[in-house]
Amino acid sequence: MKAPKSANDLLHGTLDALVLKTVSWGPRHGYAIARWIEQTAGDALAIEEGSLYPALYRLERRGWLQSEWGVSELGRRAKFYKLTRAGREQLKHETVQWSRFTAAVSRVLLPS
Amino acid sequence: MKAPKSANDLLHGTLDALVLKTVSWGPRHGYAIARWIEQTAGDALAIEEGSLYPALYRLERRGWLQSEWGVSELGRRAKFYKLTRAGREQLKHETVQWSRFTAAVSRVLLPS
DNA sequence: ACGGGACACCTTGATTTTCTGGGTATCCAG
DNA sequence: CTGGATACCCAGAAAATCAAGGTGTCCCGT
Numbered sequence: 001m002k003a004p005k006s007a008n009d010l011l012h013g014t015l016d017a018l019v020l021k022t023v024s025w026g027p028r029h030g031y032a033i034a035r036w037i038e039q040t041a042g043d044a045l046a047i048e049e050g051s052l053y054p055a056l057y058r059l060e061r062r063g064w065l066q067s068e069w070g071v072s073e074l075g076r077r078a079k080f081y082k083l084t085r086a087g088r089e090q091l092k093h094e095t096v097q098w099s100r101f102t103a104a105v106s107r108v109l110l111p112s
Numbered sequence: 113m114k115a116p117k118s119a120n121d122l123l124h125g126t127l128d129a130l131v132l133k134t135v136s137w138g139p140r141h142g143y144a145i146a147r148w149i150e151q152t153a154g155d156a157l158a159i160e161e162g163s164l165y166p167a168l169y170r171l172e173r174r175g176w177l178q179s180e181w182g183v184s185e186l187g188r189r190a191k192f193y194k195l196t197r198a199g200r201e202q203l204k205h206e207t208v209q210w211s212r213f214t215a216a217v218s219r220v221l222l223p224s
Numbered sequence: 225a226c227g228g229g230a231c232a233c234c235t236t237g238a239t240t241t242t243c244t245g246g247g248t249a250t251c252c253a254g
Numbered sequence: 255c256t257g258g259a260t261a262c263c264c265a266g267a268a269a270a271t272c273a274a275g276g277t278g279t280c281c282c283g284t
Contacts, residue, residue, distance in 0.1 A: 010213045012124030012241080012270060021221050031232050037220055044216035051271050053234065058270095075277070078232060095221060102123045102214050104156035108149055109133050109207060124241060124270080143261050165263065170241095177230050188250065190261060226284090235276075243268075247260080 011045070015055050016047075017094040020087055029070075030056055031080035039109060056081060064090050123157070127167050129206040130157075132176060132199055141182075141190035142168055168193060176202050 005021075009096040022033045034047040064087030072078040083091070113224075134145045146159040172176040176199030186188040195203070 009125035009240085009271085010210070013121035014217055015271085017218050018217065019224060029232075040220045041216035042219065044212055045220075049232090049234085050236095050273070050275095054270080054280060072232075074231070074280085076232060098122070098217070098221060100156055102218075104153035105126055105130065105210070106214075107154065108130050108152045108157075121242090121269085127242085141261075160243060161262085162244065162246095162264085166242080184261075186251085186260065188261060227282100229280100229282090230277090231278100231280080233277080236274090236275105237257085237272100239270105239272075241268100241270090244266090246265085247263075249260100251258100252255090 003027070011051070014098070015047075015051060016019045016059060016093065017098060018047075019052075019055055019059060020083060020091040020094065023065065023081050024088065024091060027068075027080040027082040029072055029080050032072075033079070033081070059087070062090075123130075126210070127163060129203065129210060130159075131164075131167055131171060132195060132203040132206065135147075135177065135193050135195045136200065136203060137141060139180075139192040139194040141184055141192050143190070144184075166187070171199070174202075175199070 018037050019033055022036050028036065030049075034052050035049050038045060056065065056067075060067055060081070064084055065081045066084050067079050067081050070078060070080045073107060074100055074111065130149050131145055134140060134148050140148065142161075142164055146161065146164050150157060151157050168177065168179075169210050172179055172193070176196055177193045179191050179193050182190060182192045
């Protein structure tokens, strides 16, 4: 009895890039990052908080994000993440990889 | 000391579709499937045997592939996999998912 | 006044997939 | 006769995501 494969099984390895990209527009807090990705993706992606927060810690630990406590637009305590210089490099790198990868997969998958 | 993120970290959840697609051209044995994917992808993907064979068992167990021992083009014992009717449905389904997913990710990632 | 929902954070354990690094055996070329 | 290609397989580790829970605040509708 296991869940049918969902679109999110494909998220593996892509979430980091999505988060970095989102934060590249300026500092955001976790909740806002999730909402922004989902909206931009047209609700085709679901960002689970159980995936997001570990990802944020990971990215910060690797020096790609830097966090700071602050106050959200609605006046609540929230931790804001901003992209570091290294994070910007990493984003560039991952974007290239993503393009290469999808091109390769498409060559195999799409010729009907 | 861990390997830097490679293109293969993105493979997650995609290998199944690649295999199904490859076999959709006609029965193939495991080794040939790996070579075909790599060539078609222009060597941008590396199909590790330690990933491939478990994937083949998985797909057969789920009823999407059917296997039969035979003899390869070079006269060696080889196990040939062919796509079942259910497998063909699954391939169609996964292809749609893949398109949706990449479109969604691109919307987030690509606006420079 | 109270309930529900949105906001915003976090943790634990299970699940799944892939990778690493082995191993077997045959055949052919140099 | 040694190495490389063909062709299969397995065990254990690593990594990421998911499911499902939890905390607390604030606001809106009734």
